Amino acid sequence: MKSHLVVPILMSILVAFSSTLLADDTVSKAKYQTQAIDSPERSFPLFYNKLKERMAFSLGWKKNTLSPEQWRINGQEKARQIIFPYQDTTPFEPIVIDEVDRGSYTAQKVVFNISDESRVLAFLLVPKGKGPFPAALFLHDHGSKFDIGKEKFVQTWNDDARLASSQAWADKFFSGRFPGDELAKRGYVVLSIDALGWGDRSVPGFTTNSQQALAANLFNLGASFSGIIALEDFRASEFLASRPEVDKERVAAVGFSMGAFRSWQLAALSDAITASIVDCWMGTMKGLMVPGNNQLKGQSAFSMLHPYISRYLDYPDIAALSAPKPMLVYAGGQDGLFPTESVNDAFDTLHAVWEANQASDKLETKIWPDKGHTFTKDMQEEAFNWLDNQFSR
Template identity: 80%
Template sequence: MKPAIFATLLTSVLALSPQLSYADAANGPDYQTQAFDSAERTFPLFYEKLKERMPFSMGWEKNQLTPEQWRTQGLEKARELLLPYQDNTPFNPLVIDEVDRGSYVAQKVVFNISDESRVLALMLVPKGDGPFPAALFLHDHGSKFDIGKEKFVKTWNDEARLASSQAWADKFFSGKYPGDELAKRGYVVLSIDALGWGDRSVPEFATNSQQALASNLFNLGTSFAGIIALEDVRASEFLASQPKVDKTRVASIGFSMGAFRSWQLAALSDSITASIVDCWMGTMKGLMVPGNNQLKGQSAFSMLHPYIARYLDYPDIASLAAPKPMLVYAGGQDKLFPVDAVKSAFSTMHAVWKANNVEDKLQTKIWEDKGHTFTEDMQKESFDWLDKQFGL
């Protein structure tokens, strides 16, 4: 259409509609001149609108179901979105090295954690016939990738990793190896590397590879978080299958990202019968504040499941573990997890365990003087709690 004809037609329309102006015809003269929030430049300007559209449509507070019905439907949706596929590959384990640690034996064991991956794990086995209670230790993120399984269990014949893990233990665990501490109590302990840590890492993974790995896994039809979740389920099944393990007493234990993995696994795996969760809990919206690690493009991908916010919040997923016993710790000085977000999540969780008539099986605690840590006193208190749940 020629410009002159278009101008004539537009003038005619405006004449017939006196309320309409040239600016109105174009939805006003204003337009977006910046794309991100001014503080961190990680949120789009319209992120509050998007937050309002996070429905959590299957969350506990919105449901009209019995606890059993809610758990059944919620688990079906969680497994659909969190697990990329089902895997029943034979484990075919092989012990390749072991050392005597007095009351227990430390082993390096290789097994098929999935159809695609055969991995090296550290396993601690008490001496005697058993069966013994057991615990799967799930390591943190920490932006430290040279060690994974070694963060919880003391390694051997590897001086570089031993030095690295001891420094980690000194920083977060009061110089202790929590896996070894629990083995001294008579537990079979298994500690594995998540994809990207320890034997499954690469140089400079912290700065370059995490986001690229996550992008490529999306392209392959899965996710970084999904692979980790699937392998954690498989590791729990492997641990429960060990001849010296009492299948009715198998716990998941995690710190930081490992705590995320622990409550997630308690919900997803029938092999897990109790869980200890240290320093990772909050509502999704409550953690969505500038500067939070869950919003950063590197570390966050290991814990981000696409589309889960349409259906379930973090405390909802954790609550799918009810009526299993669960202990959840938070640090009052932990800058990664705002206390209000933690308290809101705890409130939802207690409501679910109460509805299941087992509120005494959920213990939550904010250590007011603690930051992001799992110190000796926290370990002792949580391990005493676990002994009690398992009748020890």
């Protein structure tokens, strides 16, 4: 080829190649998201894994270099700051408005100020005999069932509709028993309360979808749905511990499902709670934040959602702030709401913290291989025997 033809040919090839690159680059830059949500359920953005990587848990146990005592102090301060919408020291001013004799104990309907805003009706079971007695605060589940709350754990009276509803609930989850009454038979003072939106604190027609409006309005009012529940649980624990018939050194929190979340949360936040039973609500935040997980569906998550908590603490970190208090945690091996891998990861953190506090004997964790999301008679009996042992009974 003649030399004077080489340069023009090379230039034309380069121009053509550059034009192709430019065209490809233009096409690439023109691309944009046509689907940013992972499924019709709209539970996750496609970039959720990137967001999960930013969940720092900066005060979590795995990043801790402090003593167990200082870690607990720092963690409790941050948890209380994020979870509680405000502080409340309103006098309780309780009054008993009704009671029935149940043999070894008396069942009372007691009204008291659970906050500056709300005066509520609760069930109080008091053993006969000379006190003070050990006590337990029962924290009910979510279940998307709002007509009953406190009635899920303690058998009601003079209310046929709620009695029928709660008996059906007991048959479904508790082997036909009312766990609060079962513990009262063992000589415990029992308090069972309604969370905001359940039982006497609900309204006809309140549904899972109603929670979104309630949660949104509470956000605008400077609080949160989950924060109000947490604060009222805290106040209920202080009320129970203040009762003259209660031994203040032996006050437990007992919860199933959402109530289990409330139980470990309260054990971490309240000095009035000295032990806790947690059934069917434990896992790591990342392990539960997976497509299809029930925690993230619908509006029910608002009752357990504390904005920005993942910047500082994971779920097992918060629960572990209660160490070295005694804690029993159960999970069902067939419980699809809580994947076993996530549960075991959470258990590892819990055991590490109790071991660091030289209190390994105060923590018991167990996955029941054949159980689903439930608190059956055998689980109750084993849990209550454990509590008797912790309270030296």
